[in-house]
Amino acid sequence: MGNRLELCMDRNLKNFYAYGPELEKTFFDERTGGFLVTELSRKYKNMSSNDRETFIKEQRMGMRYASFGFQIQHLDEQAGVSTPDAYVRRQGKTSSIIVNGHYADFKSSRSGNNVVDYAKHAIHEQGAEFVLLEFTSHHKKIPSAIREMVSNDIHGYYYYSDELTYHAF
Numbered sequence: 538m539g540n541r542l543e544l545c546m547d548r549n550l551k552n553f554y555a556y557g558p559e560l561e562k563t564f565f566d567e568r569t570g571g572f573l574v575t576e577l578s579r580k581y582k583n584m585s586s587n588d589r590e591t592f593i594k595e596q597r598m599g600m601r602y603a604s605f606g607f608q609i610q611h612l613d614e615q616a617g618v619s620t621p622d623a624y625v626r627r628q629g630k631t632s633s634i635i636v637n638g639h640y641a642d643f644k645s646s647r648s649g650n651n652v653v654d655y656a657k658h659a660i661h662e663q664g665a666e667f668v669l670l671e672f673t674s675h676h677k678k679i680p681s682a683i684r685e686m687v688s689n690d691i692h693g694y695y696y697y698s699d700e701l702t703y704h705a706f
Contacts (some may be wrong), residue, residue, distance in 0.1 A: 571603035649678030670695035
């Protein structure tokens with residue numbers, strides 16, 4: 538009989554392979570059990586160069602969050618319809634925020650500038666329940682932006698691209 542971690546990993550691997558043929562099994566992290574699956578209709582649609590760049594960024598972020606143990610379904614987007622980027626499940630305790638099958642939106646930024654406005658838009662306009670952030674530098678405005686999001690009842694997770702961990706807010 539396996540230990541609890543092995544059982545959790547087996548369950549996560551079964552969840553990963555249980556997705557149907559409309560989803561590409563993009564990435565599975567054998568260390569954490571996190572994974573990324575991508576709706577094929579999103580991956581193979583004709584995209585402008587800007588849309589392709591956004592898709593690649595979101596895939597990179599999805600794989601990074603999967604390496605932290607998140608289970609992410611990268612959703613298709615419809616032209617002219619503002620929607621969340623991903624459906625996320627997280628096994629285990631991470632913080633006071635429980636994330637288990639909720640819609641999220643990705644955002645990558647070099648600084649804390651405009652992150653609060655972006656998060657408000659993701660929550661109030663796109664239907665996301667939380668945000669998944671990537672910061673590519675340790676800009677001095679990031680901590681105050683995180684505090685402002687929390688004071689506006691906006692929550693999520695973030696990481697710095699040069700670090701190996703993530704933070705909840």
